[in-house]
Amino acid sequence: MRLDRFLANLPHCSHRQARLLLASGRASVNGHIIRDGTHDVRIFDRVELDGERLQAGKPARFFMLNKPPGYVSATADPQHPTVLDLLDEPEKEELHIAGRLDSNTTGLLIITNDGLWSRRLTQPESLLGKTYLVETDALIDPTCVDHFAQGLYFRYENLTTLPAELVLLGSHQARLTLRQGRYHQVKRMFGRFNNKVISLHRERMGPLTLDAGLAPGEYRALTPAEIAQI
Numbered sequence: 001m002r003l004d005r006f007l008a009n010l011p012h013c014s015h016r017q018a019r020l021l022l023a024s025g026r027a028s029v030n031g032h033i034i035r036d037g038t039h040d041v042r043i044f045d046r047v048e049l050d051g052e053r054l055q056a057g058k059p060a061r062f063f064m065l066n067k068p069p070g071y072v073s074a075t076a077d078p079q080h081p082t083v084l085d086l087l088d089e090p091e092k093e094e095l096h097i098a099g100r101l102d103s104n105t106t107g108l109l110i111i112t113n114d115g116l117w118s119r120r121l122t123q124p125e126s127l128l129g130k131t132y133l134v135e136t137d138a139l140i141d142p143t144c145v146d147h148f149a150q151g152l153y154f155r156y157e158n159l160t161t162l163p164a165e166l167v168l169l170g171s172h173q174a175r176l177t178l179r180q181g182r183y184h185q186v187k188r189m190f191g192r193f194n195n196k197v198i199s200l201h202r203e204r205m206g207p208l209t210l211d212a213g214l215a216p217g218e219y220r221a222l223t224p225a226e227i228a229q230i
């Protein structure tokens with residue numbers, strides 16, 4: 001983004017004020033005063049105004065983790081281990097989880113410091129499919145395929161779930177793809193048919209598939225190609 005637009009995006013800063021700030025030499029990029037509004041600001045750049053940091057200029061970081069059961073999808077928890085405990089990375093406090101999983105749910109978890117990118121991955125409008133392997137306590141009623149495709153009414157949120165694709169893999173096993181992520185959605189959908197989910201594993205989020213080479217608890221950085229897909 002051009003530096004003048006970057007500054008004009010600040011609260012209470014008009015385009016005219018941005019030009020004045022630049023002309024008076026109050027903005028710097030990576031320690032150099034920049035007066036040229038067309039200067040390209042990248043995510044890696046440190047941008048300061050009157051010495052105050054507007055953008056830290058750290059590289060964006062993206063990881064996929066094969067979440068084991070028993071870890072909470074939080075950055076800190078007073079009682080339980082968190083998924084961040086599984087990462088051997090510096091400055092973990094800058095990272096956040098893009099699409100949480102319940103503590104007993106396993107599988108694909110994305111962790112990043114890039115909020116815009118993670119919003120694209122998780123925002124409902126992007127309608128990216130999230131695929132789960134589900135095991136249930138009781139026999140899966142085959143009519144669930146149609147019911148899930150039509151959507152279920154959730155009274156608490158006063159909404160009908162978006163069409164979801166259920167593929168039966170066995171009497172107690174199925175693959176379910178959702179295009180939204182309401183609280184405990186998979187468990188509540190099966191619960192509607194008096195069936196308890198006993199194992200839930202996320203395999204995919206949009207174009208990102210859990211790397212089969214990652215054992216539970218292991219993680220790796222996303223590749224540039226994976227990052228560019230979102």
Ligand code: URA
Binds near residue numbers: 105184188
């Ligand atoms: N649905 C659930 O019920 N739990 C999860 O962790 C994810 C989706």
